[in-house]
Amino acid sequence: MGTIHHMSQGLLVVMSGPSGVGKTTIAHRVQTALNGVFSVSATTRTAGPGEVDGQDYHFVSPEAFDDMRVAGKFLEYAQVFGKDGYGTPRAPVERQLAQGRVVLLDIDVQGAAQVREAMPDACMLFVVPPDEDTLGQRLADRGRDTPEAIKRRLAEARRELEAARAPGLYDRFIVNDDLERATDAVLSEIHARLQDKADT
Numbered sequence: 097m098g099t100i101h102h103m104s105q106g107l108l109v110v111m112s113g114p115s116g117v118g119k120t121t122i123a124h125r126v127q128t129a130l131n132g133v134f135s136v137s138a139t140t141r142t143a144g145p146g147e148v149d150g151q152d153y154h155f156v157s158p159e160a161f162d163d164m165r166v167a168g169k170f171l172e173y174a175q176v177f178g179k180d181g182y183g184t185p186r187a188p189v190e191r192q193l194a195q196g197r198v199v200l201l202d203i204d205v206q207g208a209a210q211v212r213e214a215m216p217d218a219c220m221l222f223v224v225p226p227d228e229d230t231l232g233q234r235l236a237d238r239g240r241d242t243p244e245a246i247k248r249r250l251a252e253a254r255r256e257l258e259a260a261r262a263p264g265l266y267d268r269f270i271v272n273d274d275l276e277r278a279t280d281a282v283l284s285e286i287h288a289r290l291q292d293k294a295d296t
Contacts, residue, residue: 106194106195106198107219109126109199109282110208110211112205113223114225114252114257115249116235116238117224117231117253118275118278119202122270123200126198126282130283133192135199135200136151137154137182138154138181139180139181139182140181143155169186171201174204184203189201198290204256205222205265208260212264219286219289220266222268223270224269224270230273231250231253
């Protein structure tokens with residue numbers, strides 16, 4: 097298994113960051129710049145209006161999800177008792193990496209820790225807001241949350257940042273004070289990693 101990754105120039109890029117930090121926007125820009133692919137998660141929840149199976153998510157039954165989990169077919173997964181399960185299927189990611197693609201994964205810190213273990217040479221990036229006030233402002237500007245919900249999200253962001261600082265988990269923290277600059281920082285990190293792979 098291990099040899100595939102070294103022959104190819106594919107790279108798995110994990111992006112995490114608190115809600116409202118802009119990581120999804122950055123990830124989409126990176127995808128466009130590098131002709132990358134987003135990993136499609138499997139979930140036990142039912143498809144919402146307009147969602148396409150295999151494109152937005154792989155919609156699977158709880159039984160199928162559990163079989164995949166037990167068989168070790170997820171790079172990472174989260175299954176909260178009584179809630180829907182979400183996971184990143186390993187096979188499509190490995191297939192795309194073998195084709196030399198940059199594969200993007202937008203997941204939380206818990207998922208990232210599982211990926212770090214499963215694929216140690218993934219490029220792990222955590223997007224941080226310039227400061228908490230900015231993040232609060234961005235969340236307020238989105239207009240999706242009540243002030244209480246924003247408070248909850250900020251507390252969540254603090255916890256996530258603390259967990260993200262675990263030694264050896266993330267390769268780099270990218271401050272999103274400016275979208276162009278943050279995107280460039282992510283791209284230069286990815287290019288450096290691809291160059292390293294090409295040199296070895």
